Amino acid sequence: MAYELYTRTNQKIYFAGLSLEALARVEDGRAMNAPALVQAGRESALFHLYGALLGLCHEIAGFYRLPQANAPRAELLLTREVLESIAIPELAEMVELANSPQTWLAKLLVAHAALFQPPRAPHKPKGDVTQPLIVAVSLDDEPEDELSREELESWRQNLKALAIRFREGLNEC
DSSP: OOOOHHHHHHHHHHHHHHHHHHHHHHHHSOOTTHHHHHHHHHHHHHHHHHHHHHHHHHHHHHHTTOTTTTOSSGGGTSSHHHHHHSOOHHHHHHHHHHHSTTSHHHHHHHHHHHTTSOOOOOOOOOOOTTSOSSOOOOSTTOOOOOOOHHHHHHHHHHHHHHHHHHHHHHOOO
């Protein structure tokens, strides 16, 4: 195996694709444990997408010889503080994407961080008969939508396109 930084990014993008293919097969099947397999496929794809993002960050940091080139998490490189030390256009674009909540990169980071949160039971009003019939319910705790395979695939394609575009600019002539 080549020990170039781009190989890890490519590998993780490929693995994310394999996870998404497996997820598609599970969604089409009728296995008894399908919900667990769907969740496992989603988490696997998300894990590999984050790894690809981290690999791309390592590629950029390694090319520019940043002191943070060995950062263990992408969030450590995608900060305004890193940009203040040296103006890197590729990193600036990624920081901008990461800090805009509606972008695919910000959603990927949020979804990956959510993997490490403990499960929370949904809030249900008590069914006590002594309570009034009309109960105020907070709408803030609406259930979160599950990530779809299509959304994960679009993140993979966006990350792949970003890597290809950045690599064209990172080539030394």
